[in-house]
Amino acid sequence: MPPALPTGDPPPPDGRLPNPVLDRAGGVPFGVYVHVPFCQVRCGYCDFNTYTAAELGSGVNRSAYADTVIAELALASNVLRRGDPTRIPPVTSVFFGGGTPTLLPAEHLGLIVREIRDRFGLAPDVEITTEANPETVTPGYLAKLRELGFTRISIGMQSAVPRVLAVLDRQHRPGRPEEVVAEARAAGFEHVNLDLIYGAPYETDTDWQATLDAAIAADPDHVSAYALVVEKGTALARQVRSGVVPAPDDDAQADRYVMADDTLRAAGFEWYEISNWARSPEARCRHNDLYWSDANWWGLGPGAHSHVAGLRWWNVKHPSRYASLVESGRSPAAGRELLDxxxxxxxxxxxxxxxxxxxxxxxxxxxxxxxxxxxxxxxxxxxxxxxxxxxxxxxxxxxxxxxxxxxxxxxx
Ligand SMILES: C[S@@+](CC[C@H](N)C(=O)[O-])C[C@H]1O[C@@H](n2cnc3c(N)ncnc32)[C@H](O)[C@@H]1O
Ligand code: SF4
Incomplete structure (x- = not known):
């Protein structure tokens, strides 16, 4: 089971924000996160708010998901622009995350981008990213994303080593993420990220070095590397608890962080956040910078979090509850808190x-x-x-x- 949401005050059914919060909302960059809560298979380590077809049951229809998100966008626009349509500046970044956004047709992602543009406007140099699982995209799909305005793609590589990919339950074959980098470049993507995980059970230093070398050889302009966390309630946590697989070792993870930093620096990448390295300032993920710099963002989709001027809120987690609230014109927010x-x-x-x-x-x-x-x-x-x-x-x-x-x- 995914972890419970944080507790907080119940938000009003229309999602209205307090006037003092709205009064402070202008003057900082504004971004939009779109959560896509679908996966083909759940990886054993992952506790993100995502559902396989079997977990979803019959109440949720993936093909209607874009329309549901677009209905939440109408609510976002009413809430944020109430009394002053110019309060919120044009969107500087849009980030589709998951789950697996690339399980939806590219056209559906494009419809959501178009609606964001129509409701809020897009800054001339807007960054539009989607996460992508390597086995879900083709050259044609990537070309379509570029046509629809996407500027950046973040590919879930995790490891180059078959044994490590297997222990992580990844569905792609070794080598496929590197091919996707080349396909994304051919489609015209200037900004390409590879997501890596280190410290998985049975991974050796040699494996990790091979992963880093393969990632660099693929020539992305951004790399994210995360220490594997054994999240409560996951299949991995159960395997570790019952002794079927060894727990990640803190010292080995620290050594692998140093290997990542040294190897990436030698290859021309510089860290700009603990887990993120970029080849140039332009290659940094601007959407992440927005989160880290206390700016404003609206998170669309089940379980998504939003932040405006010190007020944080989060949506109900289940896609069918989310859809029924949004489609009846009510706010999908489950709780909120004002930070002192x-x-x-x-x-x-x-x-x-x-x-x-x-x-x-x-x-x-x-x-x-x-x-x-x-x-x-x-x-x-x-x-x-x-x-x-x-x-x-x-x-x-x-x-x-x-x-x-x-x-x-x-x-x-
Ligand atoms: C939730 S995934 C969504 C993107 C896509 N579905 C994928 O798997 O590549 C985003 C990233 O979070 C990281 N991640 C998820 N669970 C993690 C965990 N328990 N420990 C470390 N990193 C994790 C992975 O690197 C993954 O690429
Ligand atoms: S594909 Fe990504 S989001 Fe889906 S279960 Fe695996 S890590 Fe989580």
Whole structure:
């Protein structure tokens, strides 16, 4: 079972936002996330809000999904533009994530993009990304996405090693993600990401190095690399608990992070967030930057999260409940919370320390600032950045980012 949603206040049935929140909503970039909650098979490690056909049952029709999302967009437009249609600036990024967005026909993704454009406008240099599972796309599908305005594709490679792909339950054959990079380039995609996972059961350092080398040889301009997390309630968690497979080893995962950072840097990629490397500033994922910089976004789809000016809300998780609410004109929001100043500061610090730009030291309260020299002496923050008034993690610091945040904010 996926994890429960956070608790919060019940949102109003029409999804209306409080006036003080709307008053603060202008003047920052605005992005749209579209969640597509369908997968052919559930990978044993994944606890995202996604459903196979068997899990969905008969109440949900994939082919009607775009229309349902478009109905939520009408609600989003009414809520955000109430009283001032110019409050929200044109959309700077759209991100289709999942689940597996590429299980929907490209034309359906295009209809959603068109509706976002008609409702909010698109910035001239808008970034439009979709995640794609390698086995679900063809050269024709990728060309269609480009025609429909997509500018970036994020391919779930995870590993180049057959044994690791098998333990992760991945459906694509080894080598297919690299082919998709070439097909995406041929279709005209300038920005191509490969998602990788390290530290899976039975993966060796040699396997991970082979994965990194294969990813780099495919020539994407962006790589995301995540340590495998054993999420509660997943098939992987059950296998680990019963001893069928070994738990990931923290030290091995730390070593593999260092391997990733060193290998990617040698190949011309620079980290710009703990788990993300780009070949150039233009290759960074602007949609992720928007999340990490406290901007505004609306998350469409079941279980999607939204944020406007310190107010966060999240939608009901099940696609059939989501569809019945949206199609009857009601808000699909399940709960919401307004962050107070302390909570916003904690979030700001947690997100900013993960980024290469780091955190302006002056944003920290005095007791936290006083701890920075100690963190520098432990080799966790870059002393030359501190001299320039910024807190930026070293490679060692990136391995211990949570401990750094704890030391800054929660140690008395
Ligand atoms: C939820 S998936 C959606 C995209 C697409 N369905 C796929 O699998 O490539 C997005 C990314 O999250 C990462 N991910 C999901 N579950 C994870 C876990 N338990 N540990 C580490 N990374 C995970 C994977 O790298 C995956 O590419
Ligand atoms: S394909 Fe992606 S979203 Fe679907 S179960 Fe696997 S990791 Fe999760």
């Amino acid at each position: 100043e302390d909570a916003r500061l904690t979030e700001l610090v947690m997100l900013a320390v993960r980024r290469r730009e780091g955190l302006a030291c002056e944003r920290l309260p005095e007791p936290a600032r006083a701890r920075i020299p100690q963190l520098a002496s432990w080799g966790l923050v870059d002393p030359s950045a501190v001299d320039d008034g910024r807190l930026v993690l070293t490679q060692r610091g990136r391995l211990m980012a949570d401990a750094v945040v704890k030391e800054l904010l929660f140690t008395s």
